[in-house]
Amino acid sequence: MRRIFFALALLTYLTACGGEKKGDxxxxxxxxxxxxxxxxxxxxxxxxxxxxxxxRQQLFQATSLWVExxxxxxxxxxxxxxxxxxxxxxxxxxxxxxxxxxxxxxxTLKDVPGTADVYVPDVILEKGGAKVLDxxxxxxxxxxxxxxxxxxxxxxxxxxxxVRVFEVPIAELTDRRDYPRPPGYRPLATVK
Numbered sequence: 290m291r292r293i294f295f296a297l298a299l300l301t302y303l304t305a306c307g308g309e310k311k312g313d314x315x316x317x318x319x320x321x322x323x324x325x326x327x328x329x330x331x332x333x334x335x336x337x338x339x340x341x342x343x344x345r346q347q348l349f350q351a352t353s354l355w356v357e358x359x360x361x362x363x364x365x366x367x368x369x370x371x372x373x374x375x376x377x378x379x380x381x382x383x384x385x386x387x388x389x390x391x392x393x394x395x396x397t398l399k400d401v402p403g404t405a406d407v408y409v410p411d412v413i414l415e416k417g418g419a420k421v422l423d424x425x426x427x428x429x430x431x432x433x434x435x436x437x438x439x440x441x442x443x444x445x446x447x448x449x450x451x452v453r454v455f456e457v458p459i460a461e462l463t464d465r466r467d468y469p470r471p472p473g474y475r476p477l478a479t480v481k
Contacts (some may be wrong), residue, residue, distance in 0.1 A: 330415035371373025
C-alpha cells in the first residue's frame with residue numbers, strides 16, 4: 290500500500306512540475322532596443338524654438354513604454370525622447386508607447402536574433418502604430434569576435450521595415466546599455 294501511495298505521489302509531482310512552459314519566461318539571450326522618439330504624428334508645433342523644446346520635453350515626460358506580454362523588460366524614455374529597453378525577448382516582440390495623441394502606439398520586432406542591439410532613430414508615434422522617418426538608419430547588430438562589420442545573411446523586421454543583421458566587433462557595442470543621443474538636442478537651461 291505504501292509503495293502504491295508513494296508511486297502516485299511521485300507521479301503527481303512529476304506531472305505538476307514537468308513540461309509546462311510559461312509565456313513570460315526570461316530570455317537567456319536578451320535583446321536591447323534603443324532609439325528616440327522624434328514626435329507624435331499631427332502634433333501642433335509651437336511658434337518659437339524655446340516653446341517647441343518645452344512642448345516636446347513635456348510630451349516625452351508624459352510618454353511611457355513597455356514590451357507587450359513581458360514582465361522582465363525594463364527601460365524608459367528620457368526628456369529628449371531617447372529610449373532604451375533591456376531584456377527584450379528575441380524573435381518577435383511588440384514595443385508599446387503611450388504618448389498624448391498617440392495612445393497605444395506600437396513598434397513590432399520580428400526575427401530579431403538573441404543578444405542583438407536594435408537601434409531605431411527618429412520614431413514618429415501615431416495611434417496604434419509607429420513609423421520611422423528614415424528606415425535606412427535602423428540597425429540590428431550582434432557582438433562577435435570579428436575585426437569589422439560583417440553581414441550575417443539574416444534579415445529582421447523592425448516596424449515592418451526589413452533590416453540586415455550585422456556582426457560587429459565587441460568594442461562597437463559598448464553603448465548597448467546607454468540612452469542614445471538624438472542629434473541637435475539641447476536642454477532648455479544649462480547651469481554652470
